[in-house]
Amino acid sequence: MNETRKPSPLDKLKSLSMNNLDQHMSSDPIFSLTSSEGQSQPVAMELIDHNPWQPRRDFDPAKIEQLAESIDAHGLIEPIVVRKHESRFQIIAGERRWRAHQLLKKSHINAIVKCADDMQMRLIAVAENLDREGLSDYEVALAIQGVEENFGSRSELARYLKKTRSELYRYLAFIELPAWLREILDSKPFLLNRTAAEELKRLFGREPGENLKYREATLRAIELLEAGALTQIRVASEIGKMAILESSEKNSKTSALNQSNFEPKLFLDPKGKAVGKLKNNGKNITLTLSCAALGNEREKALHEFVSELLKPSNTQKTD
Structure with a gap:
């Protein structure tokens, strides 16, 4: 007997956002003519664009191919959701299914047309992707940053996302990491989790130049992390230790050099x-x-x- 999964905060967020879209759509005669509530219609693949606020940076080709095989064998069980954008459509939810259709060279895909503003597009994209397949904490942080300006405060944002303030601040710690580290995370988004990011933010400090002394130690720690020789929970403390040791070694060398200069x-x-x-x-x-x-x-x-x-x-x- 299958156990009933308890709705997660993101499930609730997605449901709330979709309900808001339904209410908006039912009150807008233009969109009520485009698609009936809850009904899907075939939309030409060539008229569909991806969500510009898609938080996912990488789509695993193997998993897209696996999904395509399933769709080819059983059909598309759940339509994608799109919004009308000028003379085209933008994906609200279902980009992986859309990409699978591209792989199958399908000309059309079943879609439900909704009315959504930019903020709802961003929020639903986060909820949709977290529900379908795990995003990295870094990608979630970037997505949250994208909607932050639409809220009066971070407390309000946390309430809307059904997250505690401390959890929200852990995600947003990524945003305050130095640029050189974020460049690494752009290509390796799963490298650090949000707890490690928060500890690194505290270690590096807020002064722009202060984090530079940790750069070499951080690069060495990343090598250990990728080799499996270092755990996420120890990243910040290990970087701190290596930076102190490196500084001590430099001071010792400088002192020895100065002393040797003064020796007869x-x-x-x-x-x-x-x-x-x-x-x-x-x-x-x-x-x-x-x-x-x-x-x-x-x-x-x-x-x-x-x-x-x-x-x-x-x-x-x-x-």
């Missing part, structure tokens, strides 16, 4: 005996040599060499 450099005679040293204290350079080792002629040659060394080069300009 010895001069040895052919027998390996120290006969002088060159010392740099950061302000002055001091050269000390044994008179016995140098001799008068070499002292004169050294003086001429240093004098020549201090002359302006051809590329230098004098005042």
Whole structure:
């Protein structure tokens, strides 16, 4: 016996939005002439465009092909939903079914024509895709960002989406991640979940330049994540640790370099005996040599060499 699935918040959102569309359509004589409520009609495939607010960035070709095989064998069980847009149609719900029809080279597809404004198109696209096949948290965040401006506050948006404020803020944490990380997510939307995004946002801080010190550590963490050597829950803490270690190593190298610059450099005679040293204290350079080792002629040659060394080069300009 099949268990009855309890409607999710997104099921309720989709139902609410569709009911709003039905009410809008029934009160608009133009659209009531286009399609009767709940009835589908064949629409030419060449007249249909995808939803411009489609949150899904990638459609798995294998799954589209699998869906096409099912439609070819059993027919289209559920019509797609479209809206009239100028002289064409735009998909409200059912882009995967439409793409499957394209694969089958169908000339028409059964569609229900609804009246929908842009905001409803965006909201239904999110609900439809989450219901049909899981979107990444990043794609959901981009879709939510697209409708945010239509609400007076994020609290109002959260209520409409049937989400808690904390859950909504986790999604929107993606939007506040640095541009270089979002570029990676654009091509790998499933890389991070919303909890990891929220922790990274907190780690990186709000200052534009502050996140740069975490970039190299983040790139290394992504490699570990993709290799399965790091879990989502540990991403932010691991990046923080690696950034601290990297900073510590850089400071140690800088300190060692500075120290080596100030250490005296010895001069040895052919027998390996120290006969002088060159010392740099950061302000002055001091050269000390044994008179016995140098001799008068070499002292004169050294003086001429240093004098020549201090002359302006051809590329230098004098005042």
